[in-house]
Amino acid sequence: MLRPYFVGSFPSADVPLHPPLPEIALLGRSNVGKSSLLNALAGRRIAKISATPGKTRAMNVFEMPARRPVGAQHAAPLHHAYYILDLPGYGYAKVSHAERGALRRLVIAALDRPRLAGVLWLLDVRREPSDEDCGMQDLFAARSTRVLAAVTKSDKLPRGQRPAREQAIRATLGLEGDQIVLTSARSQEGVAELKEAMQQLIEGTVS
Numbered sequence: 001m002l003r004p005y006f007v008g009s010f011p012s013a014d015v016p017l018h019p020p021l022p023e024i025a026l027l028g029r030s031n032v033g034k035s036s037l038l039n040a041l042a043g044r045r046i047a048k049i050s051a052t053p054g055k056t057r058a059m060n061v062f063e064m065p066a067r068r069p070v071g072a073q074h075a076a077p078l079h080h081a082y083y084i085l086d087l088p089g090y091g092y093a094k095v096s097h098a099e100r101g102a103l104r105r106l107v108i109a110a111l112d113r114p115r116l117a118g119v120l121w122l123l124d125v126r127r128e129p130s131d132e133d134c135g136m137q138d139l140f141a142a143r144s145t146r147v148l149a150a151v152t153k154s155d156k157l158p159r160g161q162r163p164a165r166e167q168a169i170r171a172t173l174g175l176e177g178d179q180i181v182l183t184s185a186r187s188q189e190g191v192a193e194l195k196e197a198m199q200q201l202i203e204g205t206v207s
């Protein structure tokens with residue numbers, strides 16, 4: 001079975017990818033845990049985790065190859081392969097005005113990609129959604145982009161407090177229950193569930 005792998009890093013987000021496959025864009029504020037969650041999804045270290053935030057300046061593309069559904073028989077149809085587009089985190093304070101504009105254009109170009117099945121939007125379990133988060137949501141709404149939200153770093157809160165935080169974030173952003181998954185790259189909480197939800201997002205766009 002093929003393993004997830006790094007395809008390449010692209011300075012602009014309008015490049016065609018070969019072979020053409022459905023795509024999911026990974027979005028969230030700087031330091032929210034995008035690269036860590038990507039590694040958790042892949043089951044190995046394919047994305048770099050930076051000690052200093054705001055380092056990713058490009059669209060980093062990873063291929064998630066076709067795989068058998070968890071627990072499925074040998075003859076079961078494979079899950080469809082897809083690309084994950086890892087984008088620079090937004091909202092990092094030490095970024096210049098010009099750079100901020102460039103990041104925004106990169107995100108918008110990614111959202112406008114013809115094969116985009118939807119976004120995987122990351123939100124820190126300990127934070128209220130920021131103005132930048134709400135600005136992102138406006139971009140999604142304007143395009144009717146399908147959204148799957150992952151609440152990250154659940155291990156930073158005692159287990160008993162997690163569901164209430166997930167619920168509060170969900171309510172603030174007006175998300176449906178099946179649009180949000182509580183996750184931790186560190187403890188692996190929710191990672192399998194998130195993978196399945198991403199596959200559902202993909203299968204919705206392929207026939």
Ligand SMILES: Nc1nc2c(ncn2[C@@H]2O[C@H](COP(=O)(O)OP(=O)(O)OP(=O)(O)O)[C@@H](O)[C@H]2O)c(=O)[nH]1
Pocket residue numbers: 028029030031032033034035036037048049050051052053054055056088089090152153154155156183184185186187
């Ligand atoms: N406790 C805990 N820490 C996490 C988790 N995921 C990420 N972190 C930490 O959060 C910091 C940022 O993680 P990254 O995965 O690099 O975040 P990012 O969103 O890719 O950051 P940028 O690319 O700089 O925007 C690192 O110090 C990680 O070790 C998690 O599930 N639990």
Ligand SMILES: [Mg+2]
Pocket residue numbers: 034035036048049050056
């Ligand atoms: Mg990163």
